[in-house]
Amino acid sequence: MSAMPWHAELWERLQARRRRDAMPHALLLCGPAGLGKRDFMRRFARGLLCQQAVDGEACGRCRSCLLLDAGTHPDLVTLSFGLRKDGVQRSDIVVDQIRELSSRLAMASQFGGWQIATIDPADAMNTAAANALLKTLEEPSQNTLLLLVADAPWRMPQTIRSRCQRIEFQVPAREEALAWLQGEGVKDPVAALDAAGGNPGLARAWAEEGALARRQEVRKDLAALAAGRGETMEVVRRWLDNEPAQRLWFAAQAAADEARGRAGANNGPLASHLDAEALDDWYRAANHARDALRGPLRGDLLLLELLSRWR
Structure with missing residues (x-):
């Protein structure tokens, strides 16, 4: 999985914690949309679950990686918008989803390693869902990691934010952003970057559309x-x-x-x-x-x- 250059420092910081066996039980990946938070999350989760990872990078060949590619790894739980009873997609994450997630995480890892749950977008949890998540954050199971992703973390309760290790994605320097856009083949990268307020991920997406x-x-x-x-x-x-x-x-x-x-x-x-x-x-x-x-x-x-x- 290719990485955006402004991920390097954040990636190394997490890998250093992993090498020291000092991983937190919950990470909040936050910052403006378009900076690759979700790619970073998937890359990090794959590296933790891979059976032959090198410097945190998944090998792509082991049984865990093959299950991840198929979307059937038993130790990775993904939580996002569910469906209402009428089949319409919800616009928030509700308490029943969090309760089901907590019950799942209370069980032991099937592969004997990490058990990872992703909540995206975490800032879409309603009040009852956020309150239900607090117990899981306060009493985490061993070798369990929660990865929360939010474009607007200020919409989340302070009680949730304070119990997560915050990984802040920030707009990179203009020179770095322009170099990346040029490498991605974006036409008129200066105009695209200006339109996106300096955010290179948005600039690429908006130029394409x-x-x-x-x-x-x-x-x-x-x-x-x-x-x-x-x-x-x-x-x-x-x-x-x-x-x-x-x-x-x-x-x-x-x-x-x-x-x-x-x-x-x-x-x-x-x-x-x-x-x-x-x-x-x-x-x-x-x-x-x-x-x-x-x-x-x-x-x-x-x-x-x-x-x-x-x-």
Whole structure:
């Protein structure tokens, strides 16, 4: 499994603990989406379960590795979104899933080594599920490791976070990110990295899916609305129909660029009529609207209010 270069320090830190036989019973892998946390988790779990690992890297040939490839290793439990009784996928991890996981981990490892459970996304546990996990964290079984992955760890209770060893994934230096994107064959890596706020994993994914064109479309929409052209509701409909959260990310970026342009000239690149304070408020409102899309509020009303303020 290929590793992203910014994983090296975190990987060595964990391997040093493994060599000292000082592994914690729970790890929280957290940081922005796109930095390879889940690849790192799978690589680390495979290395622990492999019967012929070298420096923590799985061999890919032993019985454990073959079972992992087939998704049938008895000592690896994966927990994510389950299904409701009507067959619809849940948007949270519920208490029954955690109770079932705890019962499974109470049993001995079938291979006599590590028993590993992954919870992804851990920040999707509801309150009852998080409370149920506390007992497992406070009374871990021997040779049991919980791997929790979260893009937004602040949504998790402090009681859970404080009982995990935190592995923080951070956006790498710009030079390292650009070099990696070039190696991945990303066209116009500078523009892609700027669009993704310096996050190389997101930059690669967005470049592949055509997000840079979407970013330009968002800026054109905002410029048109600032000039009094176009219909706000028509823009709302288009944004809602195609990656609304990503468009709000680009809209917040555009507001920040507008504020920076205003600082050095009489007008910003989008010719907004908002003053510096109002641009700052709008930037925060765009980010808040992006988070609110996950909740019960109507997306069309969120966007209508936001874009009406811009116009």
